[in-house]
Structure formats: structure tokens, C-alpha cells
Amino acid sequence: MALEITAARPDPALLDLPWELPLETWPEDYLAALPRGISRHVVRFVKLSGRVLAVKEIKADIAAKEYQLLRMLNRLDLPCVEPFAVISGRTAADGTPLDACLVTRHLQFSLPYRALFSQSLRPDTSTRLIDALAVLLVRVHLIGFWWGDVSLSNTLFRRDAGAFAAYLVDAETGELHQGLTAGQREHDLDIARVNIAGELMDLEAGGFLEAGVDPVDTSNRIVERYTELWDELTGLERFERGDRWRVDERIRRLNELGFDVDELAISTDIGGTTIQIQPKVVDAGHHSRRLLRLTGLDVEENQARRLLNDLDSFRAGTDRQNDDEEIVAHDWLARIYEPITRTVPRRLAGKLEPAELFHEVLEHRWYLSERAGHDTAIEDAIRDYVDNVLPNKPDEATVVGVDTVEMPVVAMFDDT
Template sequence: MSASLNITSATVDPGLLDLPWNLPLDEWPDKYIAALPKGISRHLVRFAHLSGHVIAIKETTDEMAKREYDMLRTLQRLDVPCVDPLAVVTNRADDEGDPLNSALVTRHLKFSLPYRALFSQTLRPDTATRLVDALAVLLVRLHVIGFFWGDVSLSNTLFRRDAGAFAAYLVDAETGQLYEGGLSNGQRENDLEIARVNIAGELMDLEAGGRVDEELDPITLSNGIVAAYRSLWKELTGSESFSSSERWRINERVDRLNDLGFDIEELAIKTTEGGTTVRIQPKVVDAGHHQRRLLRLTGLDAQENQARRLLNDLDSYSAKYGRKDDDDEMVAHEWLARVFEPVIRAIPRDLKGKLEPAEVFHQLLEHRWFMSQEQSRDVPLAEAVTSYVDNVLRHRRDEATVVGPPTEAITLPVAVQGEPAPETSAIDWRLNV
């Protein structure tokens, strides 16, 4: 290791000093490399082991590494879903003193996968649609805070399962720019067009390799991000006018945004002279409505749709046992102790890396619903847990650390059991274990 090596990090891990920074990244010995699936990148990216965790290392220029590190830290402070920047390594040189590229180090996002690893033999249209919809939500969140991405694509995004849908995380921010005054319509449309073209190209590439379902149309799907984006953007930022006698529509607008997973922090309300017409427009919105409520009530940190599903089960539990008039925190504590935690404890230790606990609970509820429908009876939760573990979870590959060739994307089987079940719980919550 060169004596002039510089490491810039907000949270210093001494283990960084033990990595072979004196070697080009593509020559690192296998003992340092973690074999995880990765997306396509213009730069060399490899995963490595560090202090019991996995990190992603990207070789790039000194300027780009520092810039992206700072940008990712800023996005984190703004609560945008993105990878966690760990360090910038500069002044690298080999044993002969010849300079090597600088490196950006980020933490591997557990339970996340690149889009190419989210299908086994062929990419099905409904899976592709959910990926595109998740990317549309991420793009809207970025634009709301004034971030221009400049390279929107499936390849620059990681995906986590989120109760039947996906949650998207920004991976590559090297082309991004944050504008304090917000984005113009032209900048937003430019990003949207970049997304449309890149997604079409990525899906066509899979199509050429015979990796997509015959019914999947890359053009139609890539156009889908435009429609999904504009619909959500209009709901989040659009203004509406109505008669002053219809003031209930203010609460209706807030409820619609809450259902979409957003809170309104500031709302502009204007009335005409005489107060006959009211005009409202959200000014500041914040994603994570259900996440925050679940975290406040139970301490569980989950994805937005997972949080929504768990809250639905919590609300159903409260209704079944006549606890609707009781304190929310007390009921949530009881549900956590009697329902959620026993389910998670019932998962065998060797299977706990398969999925996040919240995703396991969501899939268990769906599995129980399907069992009840097939058997025309209310399946006890303990019975559903046993069936889910033996027939579904045990046959999944671990998504916390999916292992595959170090420089190739791997395939991951997706277990899908019919259409998504309604967001309701089955009847009996008690675990008889």
C-alpha cells in the first residue's frame, strides 16, 4: 500500500487500510472479493468484504469520486433512497509508484438486487412494470427536492422487494446535480426522456438475448414510466380549484397523498375575492407516510408498501379484538408482541437471510390468504407459518447476500403465487407455537 494513500470517510473503518489499494481493482485477489450480482456500469465496480460487511468499490477519477461521494451524502441527508457512501480513496499507486484510479466506496444495500437479477429465465411483463413504476416514484422524489439525475436507468438503480411491489434506490449519482431553486419543466422532461430511452434500450437488450417474455413490449413499458411519473407528479404538485362550500376537498387531497405514501408539510390555500372559490396546491411533500407511522408505533423500519401492509394487519387486529378505542401505541405494542415478533422468531435461523422480516411477514399473510381460499377455511397462523417456511421461504435464494460470479449478473428465481392478495388479514392472529 502506498504511503501517500488518502482516505476520506465520515465514519472511518480501520479495515479500509487492509485492502490492496496498491493493485488495480480488476487484479484484487479472490479472498477480498464478495461475489454479488451487479448491474451494468461504465466504470469497473467490484464488491469486497470489509469488517464483516460487504462494500461496493468503483474506480473512477479523483474529481468524480469526491463529487459523487458528496452528492450521495447530501441525498442521504435529504432522506432520498440511495446507497450509503462510505469513503473516497485517492492518491493510489502501485508498487512501482505508477498512479492508479481513485475509488468511491459505498456500502452494499442489503436485500437489494440489480434489475437483471430479479428474474430467472425470462422477465415477465408484470415484473418489468413494477420495476418501472418503482423507478418513476424514485424519479419524482428526486425531482421534488430539485435533483437532476442525468442518467436515469434501471442499471443505475437497485431494487428491494416491497410487499408485492419494489422500492427503488439510486446507485449512480455521478451525473446528478442538485438545484436549490428546484427544476424547470424542461429539466424534468429531459430526465424523463433519458429514462424512457434508457429503459427501452435495456429491455431491448434483454429481448435480443431471449431473456424477456414474448408478451413484453420494451417500447410500451418504457413509455409507462412517463405516464406513471406524470400522474404522480400531478398529484403531488398540481393545484385544484373548487367552491368554498366544498372545503372537505382539502382533507380529501391530503388523504389521497397519504394513501400514496406522502405527507404534506406545507399547503398553499388561496381564496378569490368574496371567498367563493378556493385554490389549493401542495408546496412541500415528504415521502414515507406509512413508514413513519409504523416506526412511531412499533419501532419497525420497513419499506413504504411493507409498512402499509403491516399497518393494515395492525388495524385489523385492533378491530377484531375491539381495541379501536384504545391507545394506538398500546395496541401496536400488543400486536408486535403477539403477532409480528412470534412470526419472525418462528423463522429458522438458517433462513433469516432470505428476505427482510417485514417482507417475510407480508408474504406470510399472502400465503395464508391463498391457503384459506384453497381450503375454504380460516387457516391458523401457526399452520400458515409452517407451510410458508417449508414450501416457499426454504426454496428462495438469500437476498441479503446473493452469491454468484463476481463479474457477471446472476439470476434469481421469483416465487409468485397467483395474483396479489387483498390487503386484509385472515381471521386468527394467535400463534399456537
């Protein structure tokens, strides 16, 4: 059988990888030292042409289906990994057929949940991860995607200004529809609740779960958070004709949740005395899109909100409320954001991505100001942060320092 490569933009360097070997036996020279989660399939990270790729060994038909699904989800701007290629027609040196491989781009600065729990984190880490997963699940359901295997293991997490942003990793069991029924959504929620409870029990058994956290109660939170968010995004609201201000209030609430309102369905009753409002099409990213438009910075939603707050403070502090917003944003970028993020020495650049670094420096400045009893200049805050805080952070661009495959496991879940 001839080796077949399916890719939108194939990289000739793919041919240099040892496809004639089972993935679990690939030499260390090809591999990248990144934290691996638990998977029912063999997964390896490889270095290729200056990038890091995730390679998953699965059946050819499943690989082709997942590749196409991930391409569609990327086109729909859903937070998920980017498909790179499918390698099929593999054979060993003795002619034995080998499974195909799905290749995806590694999501830089992302971590599997087990790697996060291997670090020293805030006590409410499990809650914050589930909140992030609830937001992701709402987003996939809004576009008509039934996941079929919702879990922390099938998700990657990136830090987002003290919270986390969740990315879909495994679309192997998913289906894309025009829309989902209530039953399909509830099925995904049931799967999520059961899987998360098991995953948290694994962490508890290994001594990685914070004390006092009940895995079952915590897993039930995804149903509560999902329901709250879904109702806010899609629920009907009825009010008197004279209360039109409530339309703007509803939009602001959605924006605070990180969603834009693209269209509203507004209707009046027969007597014309009351109005019903329902968001028609919503999408996440209100703050990140505004920041991208103003500065060109493409960051997570909570990071964008925090950076925009600092931009607004800069605007007020320089008494430029009446100046063009884009000009002020350009000055803030040149005078505040870029000098601060460039202060980090090269040896520490892989610790945090720039937007998260800037958020942490703002937090550190507040801490220093509170301790000193007066305002601390951001230049002083970044120097103290680089000297005393950043060196102790794990390197999240490349290596976390713990192979999560080696952490104790009670049950197995998919996490590619």
C-alpha cells in the same frame, strides 16, 4: 503519492485492502459473492469489518463529487446508497498512478434489475420496476436533484410487499439545485425513456423479458406514471368554498401514494367564492413513519401499509378500538409479528428481510384459507410457508446465484 482516505467515520480496516492493485485484479479473498450489474467502471463488492461495501474505480474528482452528492441526498432522506469513503492517491507497486475509488455501503436485500429478471417473477415485473423508478424520479425532482443518467441500471430495487422500492445508486452525473425547471425534468424523462427501452431490448435479446412485452411501449410508461404522480403532488385544484372536504380528500390521495403533506398553499379568488389548493412541501413515507412511531420497525412504504393493515385487523379482532394505539401496537409486535418472523430457521434467514417475509406469510395464509374454505391460523401459515415455499426462494441477503455480468448484453449502461 500518499494514500488519502476521505470519510465521515473512517474505518482503519480500509488500510488492509489492496489499494496498490487495480480493482479488477483484487484477490477473491477480499470479495463478496453478490450479483453485479453492468457498469462503465470496474465495480467490486468487498467484505470489511462484518459489512459489505461496493467499491467503484473512477477519477478522483468524480469520486469526490459523487461522494458529497450522496452525502447530501442521504441527509435529505432520499432513497439512495450510503457513501462510505473516497480512496485517492493510489499507486501501483511500480509507482504507476491508479484511479481513485468511491466506496459505498451495500444496500442489503437490494438487487440490480438484471438479477431480478434472472429469477422466476410475475409477468408484470418490468411494469412494476418502472413504476418504482417513476416514484424515485419524482422524489429526486421534488428536492431539486437533476439525475442526468436515469435508468434501471443506475437503480437498485428492494421488494416492497409485492411491489418494488427503487434506490438511486449512481449520482455521478447529478446536480443538486434549489429547484428544477420543467425543461430539466423533461430532459431526465427523455434520458429515462431511451435508457429503459435499450435495457429492456437487452433483456429481450437474452430471453429474459416476459413474452408480449414491447420495450418501447413499456419504457414510455415512465413518462405517463411520472406525469400522473407529479401532477397529483404539485397540481393546483380549484373548488367551491363549500367543498372544503376536498382538502382532506386530496391529502388522503397523497397519503395513499405514500407521500405526506407537510404544508398546503390555499388561496381564494377575489370574490372569495372559490378556493385553490396546492401541496407545498411533500415527502414520501407516510405509512412507514407511522409504523416506525408505533413499533420501531423501519421498513419500506408498501410493507408498512401491509403491516399496519394487519395491526388494524388485530386491533379490531381483539375489540380494542378504544385502547391507546401505541399499546395495541406493542402487543401486536410481541404477540404476532416477532413470533412469526422468529419462526424462520437460521439457515433460511437470508432469504427475505423480516417485513417482506411477514407480508408473504399473510399472502400465504390467504391462499391456504381460500383453498381450505375457512380461516387458517397465522401460526399454521408460517409453518407451511417455511416448509414448502421459503426454501425455494433465492438468498437475497447475500447471493442471488447468478452473476448478471455474464447475462447477454446488447448495449452497455452504467449501473454502479
